[in-house]
Amino acid sequence: MTGKLPEGAPCLDGRPRFPVKSTIILTIAGMLAVIIPLLLMNVGILDAYTVLIITMGGVNAIMAISVNTIVGITGQLSLGQAGFLTIGAYACIFFNLDVGLPLPLAAACGAVITAIAGFLIGFPVLKLSGDYLAIVTLGFGEIIRVVFINLKSITGGPNGRQFTTIMKLNGTLAFVVVTLALITVLALLQNFLRSTYGRAIKACREDEIAANSNGIDIFRYKMIGFVIAAFIAGIGGCLYAMVVGLVQPANAQFLRSIDYLIFVVFGGMGSMTGSVLAAYTLTALQEMLRFLPRSLQDARLIVYAFILILVMIFRPQGLLGMKEFSFVRSWDAFVNLINGKGKGKNRKSKGEVSNA
Numbered sequence: 001m002t003g004k005l006p007e008g009a010p011c012l013d014g015r016p017r018f019p020v021k022s023t024i025i026l027t028i029a030g031m032l033a034v035i036i037p038l039l040l041m042n043v044g045i046l047d048a049y050t051v052l053i054i055t056m057g058g059v060n061a062i063m064a065i066s067v068n069t070i071v072g073i074t075g076q077l078s079l080g081q082a083g084f085l086t087i088g089a090y091a092c093i094f095f096n097l098d099v100g101l102p103l104p105l106a107a108a109c110g111a112v113i114t115a116i117a118g119f120l121i122g123f124p125v126l127k128l129s130g131d132y133l134a135i136v137t138l139g140f141g142e143i144i145r146v147v148f149i150n151l152k153s154i155t156g157g158p159n160g161r162q163f164t165t166i167m168k169l170n171g172t173l174a175f176v177v178v179t180l181a182l183i184t185v186l187a188l189l190q191n192f193l194r195s196t197y198g199r200a201i202k203a204c205r206e207d208e209i210a211a212n213s214n215g216i217d218i219f220r221y222k223m224i225g226f227v228i229a230a231f232i233a234g235i236g237g238c239l240y241a242m243v244v245g246l247v248q249p250a251n252a253q254f255l256r257s258i259d260y261l262i263f264v265v266f267g268g269m270g271s272m273t274g275s276v277l278a279a280y281t282l283t284a285l286q287e288m289l290r291f292l293p294r295s296l297q298d299a300r301l302i303v304y305a306f307i308l309i310l311v312m313i314f315r316p317q318g319l320l321g322m323k324e325f326s327f328v329r330s331w332d333a334f335v336n337l338i339n340g341k342g343k344g345k346n347r348k349s350k351g352e353v354s355n356a
Helices: 020-042 048-074 081-098 103-125 131-150 171-193 196-206 208-213 218-244 254-267 272-291 300-314 327-355
Strands: none
Touching (some): 020 327, 048 081, 048 196, 048 218, 081 103, 081 218, 103 131, 103 218, 131 254, 171 196, 171 218, 171 272, 196 208, 196 218, 254 272, 272 300
């Protein structure tokens, strides 16, 4: 029996085949996501301000992925991700300026420190669920803010601490680094969610009793999801510090966590690509509303909230719901469409010849 095995299907020896086609398509899509904006910058279509907005959209997208890992995948409501962002940002500054580590190594240490903080906080927090978990994580964010206000030697107090890096001075480099980091985080997390660990976490989300009866350690897998979300938030905090150049304890406040939760709800809880799309869309929308006439400037936040309310009324599941946008499926659909048109033309030409 001859025939092509579907991509990812196991070989005769039981080992899974390497998904060559998917890897090529996703690599090309990632390269285009970086190259096309760079070309638009070179021809002057995208100015420095627009590039900064796109870069901040990437940072917000990483934070939205972090929140979605807890809310959409693990099924726990957390309102303290802004606190993890602030930990990662200050850790990156500390390791770079005070310890003297190179910037990439300082960022890696900052993400690891944030993951460790998530691990320590997760032990008491993950014994709760629902509204109780949300309240405790909200309190955690406020504790982080107050602690950082009083650690003036490390954080600079309420005024924060400046962090001038090459990414702050070079907007093009900042865009490339943030976009590559976002693509890497998204690709690795999607692969993780398709693994046995990811499926176990989703099982805990769907039904804890059924998952526990099948031998899944609920607390363990919740902890894994919580630590991964904290690690991603630490990456977002490091990138935020590099791009903005100023980190303040106010970054850990409750309203910042609500902003990231809005990205997740707007894009669809459980959909990572939906969160990324929502983060870029709402970041651009917030900046567009700044250019309203002066008479409407005071109503800017009201207009923003009104748009969100309309979306939630007519699309309560979010932009993508729980679905993921697939470049591979989109490419297959495009190829099938082209092949279908080609076959239709061939059939039409054959019919004309036969009639003749």
